[in-house]
Amino acid sequence: MFKRIKYSFVALVAFIMVLQGCSRKEVLELTPEYQLDALTNPSTIDQVEQVLTGAYSRFRNANYYGSGSGTGAGWAIMPDVLSDNLYETLESLANSRAMADWIYNGNTGQITNMYAAAYQVIANANIVIRDVDKFATPSNQGRINRIKGQAFAIRALAHFDLFRYWAVDYDRNSTTSLALPYTTEFIVSSNLKPTRLSNKVYYDNLFGDIQQATTLLANVDQPINPAGRASRPFIDLTAVHALNARVSLYAGLWSQAETAATAAINARPLATGAAFAGMYTESSAGEIIWNVQVESGQSGPTYLIFFPAQQRTYFRPALEVANTSNTGLIQTNDIRYSTYFSNVGGSLAVTKYSGKGGAVDGAANFIVFRTGEMYLIRAEARARMGGQDAAALQDLNTLRAARITGYTPVTGLSGQALLDAIANERRRELIAEGHRFFDLKRTTRTIVRGSTCGNSNISPTGVCTLAPTAREWALPIPEPVRNANPNLVQNPGY
The missing domain is CATH 1.25.40.390 (Serine Threonine Protein Phosphatase 5, Tetratricopeptide repeat)
Structure with missing residues (x-):
């Protein structure tokens, strides 16, 4: 019987250190301890589909679309906190003050957690893509397509979400602007260290996954x-x-x-x-x-x-x-x-x-x-x-x-x-709904917060503008990740 995947980490830092150790093939690797060996040696297509379900569950992570106690919601509400859509109140316990006031750095915990959350989703997607074809037969191709197509879409979405925060700009054709590694395999290793891809190569991978998903999901069993x-x-x-x-x-x-x-x-x-x-x-x-x-x-x-x-x-x-x-x-x-x-x-x-x-x-x-x-x-x-x-x-x-x-x-x-x-x-x-900060970033506008900003009787926030050239539009690569993989060049200004 396939049991729920369980990750056991010595510490979050140790997890992140392994997270970005990848080869030139841009692979993702983790060092989890599983209750069963199903992920490295699945015995049925049902087990593979349960790994896909696990990818969906990871979107609920408190640092992805879910939230914790005054933190998280990295791609749900955090882009609104970072922008001019919301203002911090006097009821706040300052749990997300570093984000709201744009004073984050490579050691800011929320940034490290957001980075990890997206790569956890990608890990599950890569396991599905690796294993699902092992169980393909002429009679179940529709099911294979349904499972695999979702995995390609999930992998593309999580990579795009990372890109939105960590890329300095969104120029589709730039061969000099840096995105992130695009991870396409699940490999357990601690010695592989990728470099950041250019925007162009990163987009090529994104659209490649989207095309795969489009083709596969056009022909499914149900x-x-x-x-x-x-x-x-x-x-x-x-x-x-x-x-x-x-x-x-x-x-x-x-x-x-x-x-x-x-x-x-x-x-x-x-x-x-x-x-x-x-x-x-x-x-x-x-x-x-x-x-x-x-x-x-x-x-x-x-x-x-x-x-x-x-x-x-x-x-x-x-x-x-x-x-x-x-x-x-x-x-x-x-x-x-x-x-x-x-x-x-x-x-x-x-x-x-x-x-x-x-x-x-x-x-x-x-x-x-x-x-x-x-x-x-x-x-x-x-x-x-x-x-x-x-x-x-x-x-x-x-x-x-x-x-x-x-x-x-x-x-x-x-x-x-x-x-x-x-x-x-x-x-x-x-x-x-997770758009405003990115909308302002992609159109190179200045954030100008409204009438509550600077009014200490309403809000503790006193940082009211962010120029289009400010470093904070691109989040820093977390320091634990860079310590494990110095090939990941830090974003400018950090």
């Missing part, structure tokens, strides 16, 4: 997400289209982003009304393309900023985004206002991840991909391609009409004004 469920906890072909759209947007491949976003939109229509609100409480699948599943007793992303049971708020939405006076970007005639926020202690708190149904246990799913983002990706891609401003504006109006009661379509927007409107809509639509 639906990956059964119909009729109020969640979509597995990556299917539509989710791969969504990943392709997101990566292509960062890469500046506008036509490819438009095509991939359109494929996702066609598969999952926009949600309105109760269906939209229900996505965050698991009462409706709405427009979810893929969500990380969180069950009772497991921590969703909320605990970085809001403790539902105690009604304690560490970070609140910037007043420029939403407020009780109804003067922010998101106002009360917008379904996003009541879905995302609640009045807690006289000010708004981000309560979208409080729990499922009426629960306030923080066990809410995290939605990684949904259709609203796809409309905004397509709108931006069209606006940047030239000659498609009208189509871009139509996408923007379609999304707003689905969210805002009594919305009157905007006409005549073009050029930079249109791009600014799309950027503002991304801020409305995707707050606390």
Whole structure:
């Protein structure tokens, strides 16, 4: 019987030291102790599929899409903490102060933990890719494709998430800008030490994995997400289209982003009304393309900023985004206002991840991909391609009409004004969903925090701006990793 994988580490530092010891083939290696030898010598395809399930469970890590007590949510809410979307409150215990105030360095624990969390996901994906074909037969090729295709998509997503934080820039064609190693094999060793790849080679690997996933998941034995469920906890072909759209947007491949976003939109229509609100409480699948599943007793992303049971708020939405006076970007005639926020202690708190149904246990799913983002990706891609401003504006109006009661379509927007409107809509639509810091980074803007910043009666945060040239846009390689592998060049300024 296959038992749950169990990792036993002497210390986190020891884990990280082994994590980045890889060969020129860019392999990932760990030194875990397992209860069984199933990962190095699986006896059935069922065991391989359980390793895939383990990859999904690792997305719930408190430093990936999940959270700990005032920390974590590295790719869920942390990008909003790092940006101008949220402000730290006087209730905060300063657990994430180093991140919020951009005073992190190579020894900052949260950065080390985030780095490790993504590579743990990659490890599971690489085990699946290595082993699944051992059990291929003419009669089970659809199942092989289903398992392997998900693993390729997971590997690409985790590598892209690492890239978003640790790359200095997102230039798709740069042969000099440094990304990270792209790990494609699971090998147990402590002597292999990779170098950082250029952006171009890293993107080539990303798109290669996405293409593999696309091909494999187009021919599977059964639906990956059964119909009729109020969640979509597995990556299917539509989710791969969504990943392709997101990566292509960062890469500046506008036509490819438009095509991939359109494929996702066609598969999952926009949600309105109760269906939209229900996505965050698991009462409706709405427009979810893929969500990380969180069950009772497991921590969703909320605990970085809001403790539902105690009604304690560490970070609140910037007043420029939403407020009780109804003067922010998101106002009360917008379904996003009541879905995302609640009045807690006289000010708004981000309560979208409080729990499922009426629960306030923080066990809410995290939605990684949904259709609203796809409309905004397509709108931006069209606006940047030239000659498609009208189509871009139509996408923007379609999304707003689905969210805002009594919305009157905007006409005549073009050029930079249109791009600014799309950027503002991304801020409305995707707050606390892990995008704002990266949106500002990829468009080389200055972070300018709003009216609460510097006001000691409201917030302890006094660091209010971050210039596009600041070192903090790229996180430092954790020092434990560099100590184990000096071939990993540190990011500039650290």
